[in-house]
Amino acid sequence: MFRRMNGIGSGLAAAATLWATSALALPQKWGVTFQPPASEVMTRIEDFHRLLLYIIVAICIFVLVLLLIVIFRFNQRANPVPSKTHHNTLLEVMWTLIPVIILVVIAIPSFRLLYFEATIPKPDVTIKAIGKQWSWTYEYPGANFQFDSFPLKDADAAKAGEPRMLGxxxxxxxxxxxxxxxxxxxxxxxxxxxxxxxxVKMDAIPGRINHTWFKATQLGTFYGQCSELCGANHDFMPIEVKVVSDAEYAQWLATAKKKFASLDDGATRLAAK
Ligand SMILES: [Cu+2]
Incomplete structure (x- = not known):
């Protein structure tokens, strides 16, 4: 018995490791659950998601048990003469109140998270992402330059060690x-x-500017995609963000200002404003 339990234990541990490794940033075979969070907002989203999951699982098990009781104890063979009982004040109050309490328990952390996401702290860097059919244009308003961002061709991505359709x-x-x-x-x-x-997921709507924010807690390259069906080449709008140290950022900024200066005729920026 003990050995069997031990076997189950190590099986679970192996599954947990697989679970954790399957959550790497890049698409993994048999990948399950979220990519590992790299900001406080995402950490909180994941915590909230987990809370909901516990509640949902408990409710599903409870309903399943009730169903099984009905199926086995109150079928026609086991219970040929059904009871004619109806109305039970205590039960009715309970099945109204308990769901309300569950919803309040969900609403409190939900609103807290919503406010945390919606309140943008004083920004250190502002970037502007302009969605176009079908590419992204980025502007660094403080630094006064902009550039276009297109997906790499498959062969180039393979050469650069970038993931296909994301780099x-x-x-x-x-x-x-x-x-x-x-x-x-x-x-x-x-x-x-x-x-x-x-x-982060924020709609990019013509004629208005939406605001969102993130504070990356770790270095690395992070990928995303256009997440609003925007036409035939919607899937050719990947997003790649590289999080670097302050020194590297300053260095990149200096190079980018020179590199992208020629692209900036001012007109596109005015048009996008
Ligand atoms: Cu799009």
């Missing part, structure tokens, strides 16, 4: 542990700028 030619670079405000807008139709590991 881009011009990567968005941001500093680690700094508040990055993201302004999103659309140049033609509605797009959506999303970066799952940061817990």
């Amino acid at each position: 881009v030619d011009n990567v968005v670079v941001v500093p680690v542990n700094k508040v990055v405000e993201v302004e999103t807008t659309g140049a033609d139709v509605i797009h959506s700028w999303s970066l799952p590991q940061m817990g």
Whole structure:
């Protein structure tokens, strides 16, 4: 018995390891659950998700048990003469009150999270993501330049060690542990700028600017995709964000200002405003 339990234990541990490794940033075979969080917002989203999961599982088990009781104890063979009982005040009050209490228990952390996401702290860096059919254009308003970001061709991606359909030619670079405000807008139709590991997904709507933010807690490259069906090449709008140290960011900024200066004729920026 003990040995069997032990076997189950190590099986579970192996499954847990698989679970954890399957949550790497890049698509994995048999990958389950979220990519590992890289910002406080995403950590909180994951915690909230877990809370909901516990509640849902408990409710499902409870309903399943009730169903099984009905099926086995009150079928025609086991219970040929059904009871004619109806109305039970205590039961009726309970099955009204308990769901209300469950909803309140869910609502409190839900609103707390919503406010945390919606309140943008003072930004250290602001970037503007303009969705276009079908590519992203990024602007660093403080630094006064903009550039286009297209997906790499399959062969180029393989050569660069970038994931297919996620790697881009011009990567968005941001500093680690700094508040990055993201302004999103659309140049033609509605797009959506999303970066799952940061817990960010914001619609990019023509004619208006939406705001969101993230503060990356770790270095690395993070991927996302346009998340609003925007037309035939919707799947050719990957998002690649590289989180670097302050020094590297300063260095990149200096190079980018020179590199992208020629692309910036001012007109596109005015048009997008
Ligand atoms: Cu799009």
